[in-house]
Amino acid sequence: MTTSFDKSGEHVRASIHRLSDHVVDLIAAGEVVERPAAALKELVENALDAGATRIEVDLWGGGCESIEVTDNGSGIAPDELALAVERHCTSKLNDNQLVHIRTLGFRGEALPSIGASARLSLISRLKGAETAWSITVEGGVKSEPMPSAGEEGTIVIVRDLFFATPARRKFLKSARVEGSHAEMVMRRVALSAPHCAILFRSEGRDVFNLPPQDLKDRVAFILNVPSDSLLTLDEQRGAMRLTGFLCNPGHTRPTGAGQFILVNDRPVIDPVLRTAVRVGYRSVIERGRFPILFLHLHVPFERVDVNVHPAKTELRFADEAEVRAFVIGAIGRVLTRGASQVGGIEADITHFTTQTLPSISTHTRPAHFGVSASASSTPQKKISSSENNKADLGFSPSVRRFPEESVQDLGGFAESQKSYTTPQDSLREELESVEFEQEDYPSQPLGVPIGQIHTTYILSVAPNGDLILTDQHAAHERLTHERLRKRFEEGRISAQVLLLPEVLDLSKSEREALLVCQEELSRLGLEIEAFGEGSLLIRTIPAPLKGGDVTALIRDIAEELIEEGASSARQTDSLDQRFEAIMARMACHGSIRAGRKLNFEEMGALLRDMEQHPRSNTCPHGRPTWLRLTKDALEKMFGRVK
Structure with a gap:
């Protein structure tokens, strides 16, 4: 029994009753589909679970107007289409144990939740079938399956997201912001499936079109860093294994958007792992900056619970301290490399912003000298020779100069300062005669x-x-x-x-x-x-x-x-x-x-x-x-x- 209040403020007894299926679906939709990016994530993960090797995504209005996902996966049988849009119907769990979950989806809530709050069309054709079949769901009301034209695989079209829940739609951001969230989802998916070709379009424009790739090439593209700046990580402790790539500390960003983490092939946003990353990098990057990396943590299925939140991006580890310590240690060991090893900071000066030299006029300078050919015809702002070049290097440029006073005694560390004072013999003659051998380089x-x-x-x-x-x-x-x-x-x-x-x-x-x-x-x-x-x-x-x-x-x-x-x-x-x-x-x-x-x-x-x-x-x-x-x-x- 519950109570409520009338207009006079008096308690009124309210009877317990069962909510309608439509209201239940809307409540579930609010948990699973928080924004267009969440709907897109569920659809693309379904495609990967179906064995797709090519996925095409078209987005309009940041996903609020339309989301279309096409894959070449195994497809859905005609007699199963109606079940596919029913709550808690799935082909991914064969028993009642939520332990050894090897698929990205398993709850059977995505399609029904999307259909409850949007206009959903599902077209699917089995491999070798003569025709495709389709079904539609609008605001929770579904049609009968019927024959349709379509290639082998599945096409899911979502239009007018949240038209059935206008209050939820009012809380969405602009199309640009929602589109950026959707792009981040696609980047995470692309990293989790380098074997899959992925085409992502937004507002009719190709954002990226990736063929099946080697993992390192896929990581370099998604992280937008040179491949030679990636440090390989592969460590194991007991049944846990951590693989991936870390950018050297010279590549950082002002936000954590450059961090991608998988756990057992599942893209996650986990606070335990993010804390471990922050601690692992803390001694080598500037405070307020965030590292760029891709990590894949493999843990026994019985040691992690993925059924924590309907979005399946949060996890619960059986031993969080063990996982955190393992990740911190693994990152620290990769970053603990001297300049004599792979991964040192290398900066190509041609990447820095150049300026017009006073002695070279802009109309005589070659197009490739500091500007691209397409930009060479653009009038250049004249910069005085006293101005400094500026470039976003990922760190704060700084030159520290100190007076020649004695070192302050801060106490606590009885540190013997290493001195580089040596006899003032000149080595010029010796240096001029030095000849390097290739084997001396390491x-x-x-x-x-x-x-x-x-x-x-x-x-x-x-x-x-x-x-x-x-x-x-x-x-x-x-x-x-x-x-x-x-x-x-x-x-x-x-x-x-x-x-x-x-x-x-x-x-x-x-x-x-x-x-x-x-x-x-x-x-x-x-x-x-x-x-x-x-x-x-x-x-x-x-x-x-x-x-x-x-x-x-x-x-x-x-x-x-x-x-x-x-x-x-x-x-x-x-x-x-x-x-x-x-x-x-x-x-x-x-x-x-x-x-x-x-x-x-x-x-x-x-x-x-x-x-x-x-x-x-x-x-x-x-x-x-x-x-x-x-x-x-x-x-x-x-x-x-x-």
Whole structure:
């Protein structure tokens, strides 16, 4: 029994009754079909489940006006068409167990939900059949199946989405915004099925037309990055396996739109995995930027539940902490590559924005010199020689210059600064006589220094003749940061004893979560112990964090341990980010300054050190430490080749 209120505010008893099938369908449609992109996702996944090797999608009005999906899959039998548009009718589950689900769809709700809120037409022809059959559903009212013209496979047409639920239609965004959501869905689908040819049109224009491809080629196209910037990932732990491709840290974006994740071939948007990605990349990219990647996590079917939400983009793992730790570790190991390994930051200067040189007039400059042939006839804005070129490099350009004062003592890390001061012998004669052998390249990919530019950038020649520009401050900052990080990860942090131990009252769950990590926290300089029934006693704090609010830090750590199910305090943002900021500041102040003149031995020692240390391709702030200028780039700049 429920109650309601009349106009006078008095309680009125309302009787319990069964909702009509039409209302039930509309409620279900609201869960499954939130927007046109959700309807498109369900239709394309049905096509893939039917074994399609080619899918064509036409979108109009962002999907609000029309969505048409054509596939060459197995098709639907004429006597099953009526069942296909009934709720909870599916061919994808052969038993009542929702465990070993190998198909993208399985709930039997997509087509009925779409038919309840839109005008749905379904045309399908079995392979080898003489004719196709069709059925229509408008606002939940379906027609009888009838013969129709059609190729082998299935065509699904959705018109006037949400015409039966006008309130829902009012909440849709513009056609452009809805179309962008639909495009993102198609990109995820394209990555999940590289074997399938996919044509996606929007407003009559081809957005992309992809043939069956090798996975790496498909990933490079969808992520819109050069294939040589992709780092291969393939790691296994027990029954879990993680494969995919990571972009090197020089390629980032302002949003997470460049992150695509699959779990057992299913495109997902999972907070556990996104958190793991963020933590894995945190030490190598600039704060506020997002990495670009494609990950495919394979887990035993019984260890993951995909039946969490009707949209099937959210998951629930049996052991979230195990999955998170595995993904963080796998990403970290791939990114832990020095400049001597594949995946270093390489920047082609021809990709940067060029400007009109004062000595070259625009009408005499070749079309391929800085502008395309089609754009060469467009009047160019004259730029003074004092203005700087600007390009969206994916990081914030910055040159740090410091006065020659002593390094600040921030405490906590007893770090012995490596010195590159050597005898001032000139190596010019030796360098001029150096001849590289091809087999030397793997051991010294950053080459031999030949000079210093603006007393900030080291210019070197690689064994293959490429020019390498190294930012001496950024490079040494990374090396210093890595030594500090090693001490942190080994738990060798100096502790500051409190004159008067602090007592902190916590809930039972927070107290227990912290006491489980008591030994680990002690290695990090944070000594705690049980005090009474509901309190903790804080005896020491990490020396680098002295002066901070330690009680707030401990509460934050406890909250993260409970909410995220992390088994290690080291993995919590509260602790890691505080130490990360301290280490970055110490590394910055303790590194070779921009503007300091180096001799050849110092420059060479820095380059060799970079080749041996992990993550030396970017500084702790995510900016590149070195750039490569190839022979092809030089020839393009000088107009020798197009």
